[in-house]
Amino acid sequence: MTAPVFGHGGPWTEEEYLALGDTPERVELFDGSLFVTPAPTPRHQRVARLLANALEPGADAAGLHVHEAVNVRLKPGRMPIPDVVVTGEIDFDEPVVDAASVKLVCEIISPGNAAADRVLKMHYYAEAGIGWYLLVEQDTGALHLHRLEGRHYVEHSVTKPGGTLRLTAPVLAEISPEALLPRR
Template sequence: MTVAVFDHEGPWTEEEYLALGETSQRVELFDGSLHVTPAPTPRHQRISRKLGNILETAAESVGLELLEAVNVRLRPGRVPVPDLVVTAPVDLDDPYIEAADVRLVCEIISPGNAATDNVLKMHYYAAAGIEWYLLVEQTTGTLRLYQKRGRHYVEHQAVKRGGVLNLSAPVRATIHPEDLVP
């Protein structure tokens, strides 16, 4: 039995997407199609909160903002909802953050959604010009920091449990994987 999540026919426009408002699922717009995932697990949310706590202090110290699970407009019709973003100061009442304001985007890889974060979003974030991309692997605790080079990301640093990720840009922060992933 097929159950329609949203009663809609044909490609979604950005206006229709934004008109959905807040939902119990995480809903993203990719070129006319909705990508709907269930709410994150408690493990995912714990990692997000702990990483957010570290990055928020670092961001505020240099006049940047840390935001969680917000719409980021990469281009018209392409609006993902990253787990965390470090941005320039933005209007907190706008329905989305423009990619040009994002300095670092963070995704916590859910086991059932790894391809989206490792391939699709990585490509889209690079194409939108976001310089830094941080991936957190829930199952292993590995942190992978990528920097944009040309049109693609290259791995800048990979850290496993017992190691330390030292961010120097766009914020200064020290992150221990075991502090994030239980």
């Protein structure tokens, strides 16, 4: 018999989740259950940083902020850690960003959790009313931009290598898939 993760049994509360503090794994909370994944690879982290860098000038001009790997409360008990988010005004000292402040959420698709990013998180982000969702394929840099229509996302654009994503909302930005990939 294996011990429960982090020595805890049963559903997790937000307070218990936040009390975990820093862990070597990425730990997210979904309706009382923890979703634990290994720390991201250097490729994943480079893509996240370059994506955040590409969004920063447009966010600054729009009076918005870009953050990497922060807790986002979609609703009580549902707290993912998106790779990159663009927000309005937030309290920079709080450990959690409320979904109502998030304008754009970005996930870099990892081979081990592609279904979570493409299905589970997409559904949860839409249900929370986040206007834009950007999925990045970390192997090719392809960019899949979705916009919220009602309570569901619809594909707004797909940008493959050789193309350029031209964001007009919630920030102005041009992003080339190749610019997100590590130099060979």
